[in-house]
Amino acid sequence: MSKGICYGVSVGPGDENLLTLEAIETIKKADVIMLPSFPKEDCKAYQIVKNLDFIDQKEIICETFTMSRNASVKEERHKEIFEKTVKLLDEGKNVAFLALGDVMLYATYEYIYEKLLAAGYESEFIPGITSIQAVCAKLNIPIAIDKEQVHIFPGTSNIKENLRTPGTRIFMKTKDSFEEMISEIKEFASTHEGVTVCGVSNCGMPGEIVAKSIDEIDKLTGYFTVIIVKGGNLSSSDATYFENRQCKYYPCHKGIDNMNCLFCYCPMYHLENCPGNPAYKEKEGKTIKVCTNCSFPHNKDNYKIVMDYLRSVK
Secondary structure (H helix, E strand, O other): OOOOOEEEEEOEOOOHHHOOHHHHHHHHHOOEEEEOOOOHHHOHHHHHHOOOOOHHHOEEEEOOOOOOOOHHHHHHHHHHHHHHHHHHHHOOOOEEEEEOEOOOOOOOHHHHHHHHHHOOOOEEEEOOOOHHHHHHHHHOOOOOOOOOOEEEEEOOOOHHHHHOOOOEEEEEOOOOOHHHHHHHHHHHHHHOOOOEEEEEEOOOOOOOEEEOOHHHHHHOOOOOEEEEEEOOOOOHHHHHOOOOOOOOOOOOOOOOOOOOOOOOOOOOOOOOOOOOOOEEEEEOOEEEEEOOOOOHHHOHHHHHHHHHHHHHOO
16 A cells, blocks of 8 residues: 655635635645644634535544643654654555645644654645735735845744844744733834834734734734834944844853844954954964953944954054
8 A cells, every 4th residue: 555645735824715726626635634733613724724615524633733842742742743644644545734824934744744754754845825925915015125135033032133133024923922022123113213013913814903003013912913024224233233142152252241243253363463362372383363262352342443453454
């Protein structure tokens, strides 16, 4: 018996009219429909496809993914779902695993997909419309134009640092500290020129909330919220300071408050002399500059000194 194929099927952000023809055809040919939550009546992915005239003729299995931040708990749950999926594939059944939005953008199915490929099973992605596209269409704004950059940030951490990025900033999957995130965005908009802020909660779903300006974003709420921040001329301090607390090495030097990560690698390392405090050691007849204990370029007050020194070096 030939093994079945597992399809990660994107069903769009909420509106059944945004379900693609390819997604419908894939669901139709599948033997088993796997839903990412239980019961099916409360599953948002099922709500999108429930009006397909063939859907309830399928074998439907609900598999809830854990929201735990414990890596071992998550891995154990993923393993359980993987093993159940493999059993179906070994029986020669094609499986359609439904995912909200696009299955390639922060979808839980990706964990199962990796395990299937590693075990030698066939799995395919069926692309769909993301919540980002749907939200921008609802707000009647482009995601980006010309050479504008686009940055997508999941969750509510490092908001200040993320807001300093240029172009379009998209905040989604806002599970924790929602009010704090709104406050940070409002503060950024009030202190930077040319900022526009808008967003949508539950786009295409019951309870949809649309905020078309900064004055309306307080009414947004919930995990299914996407906020768009555009524009904002960076101040001189923004242009000379960047703190990356997401870096796994942060802080790479101890004893510094508000570490400046702009010079992640010191631009003066190649210079024999510099205003920092490097050490020197001899190795195999060569003098090696050692900057391990030098934090000079990471001090936010030293940016101008570093730049002026680099300009002075011939």
